[in-house]
Amino acid sequence: MSENKKTGRKLPPGGQAIVSIAISLFFMYYGYKAYVDLSHFNEFGGEIAMPRFMFLLNEVVGALGTAMVFFLGGLYFFYHAIRLLTRSKDKVEKNDPQQED
Numbered sequence: 001m002s003e004n005k006k007t008g009r010k011l012p013p014g015g016q017a018i019v020s021i022a023i024s025l026f027f028m029y030y031g032y033k034a035y036v037d038l039s040h041f042n043e044f045g046g047e048i049a050m051p052r053f054m055f056l057l058n059e060v061v062g063a064l065g066t067a068m069v070f071f072l073g074g075l076y077f078f079y080h081a082i083r084l085l086t087r088s089k090d091k092v093e094k095n096d097p098q099q100e101d
Contacts, residue, residue, distance in 0.1 A: 020078070
């Protein structure tokens, strides 16, 4: 019998870094948008559609804290992208046969 292995294609480190940077920018933009919307909601009241998670986060830490949570999430993905690029660069330098000491 042959084994049924799930083999997925994996992006190269550069592609993974680009995806991580895109996710990072999304998180940072969403944090900014959440800050603007929540500060307007907190100042003027009214109704706003938001997930329960954001409502609870807004109640606990306020609009600025909610934005900071998303901003820190974006920084994590940006750090992940930088780490991917530096690791791939280190692997290329280790495997370079023309390297002279």
